[in-house]
Amino acid sequence: ITAANKTSKLQTEMGSFHVWWGPEYATSKECGGWPVSWETWPKKDRILEHFNVCARDYGMLPHVHFRTNVTEMDIIGPKDDINRYYNLTATPLDEGDAEIVPVSVMYNYPGSMTRNRIIEYPGEDIAEMHIGYGMNDEMPYDHLGGSGVAILGNGAFAVENVRTCCEYKARMIYIITRRKNLPSPRVPCWFVHQGPVPTPGRLVLEMFKPMYNITP
Secondary structure, three states, rough: OOOOOOOEEEOOOOOOOOOOOOOHHHOHHHHOOOOOOOOOOOHHHHHHEEEEEEEHHHHOOOHHHOOOEEEEEEEEOOOOOOOOOOEEEEEEOOOOEEEEEEOOOOOOOOOOOOOOOOOOOOHHHOOOOOOOOOOOOOOHHHOOOOOEEEEEOOOOOHHHHHHHHHOOOEEEEEEEEOOOOOOHHHHHHHHHOOOOOOOOOHHHHHHHHHHHHOOO
């Protein structure tokens, strides 16, 4: 998980991200048992811990090659041959020799593989301010307290970084964006997503009021 930073929280409506979520696991000790001591909205390290525990308890770890890149694929056999398969060259990213892995079926789950687009603004190199990216751990956390903060962009990461700045006691937070939609507080966002029918706009704006009423 590289996109999340050390303050990121999994902001779902409930603990449904747990592999063992559901009444059938209430008394089960599988995957460490019911997570009674875990946070409702855990941070990155806890999510990684959860992934590892589940993969271990379900017997997946011996069959997983971490930090390995498939650098080559050879197709073996004619297109219509029932015995057709693929030879994959698996190369470790750290140390070790590449190996050939024959497979008949391939599933690809790339997930979120976003990479920051680095844009250097004119005068950034001489600006007397701290500039960072809200993804990964490039945020200048040590300088947030008591500071005025400008967040460029308007989306999930922008709202999450507002929360981060609040937790680090920033003095003032501005969202600078070309979009015209209002940043949504978390609770209205949950409410809209769980509704069986579209939520009326008037009701959504009413739910926005508590957050916007405390802004200067």
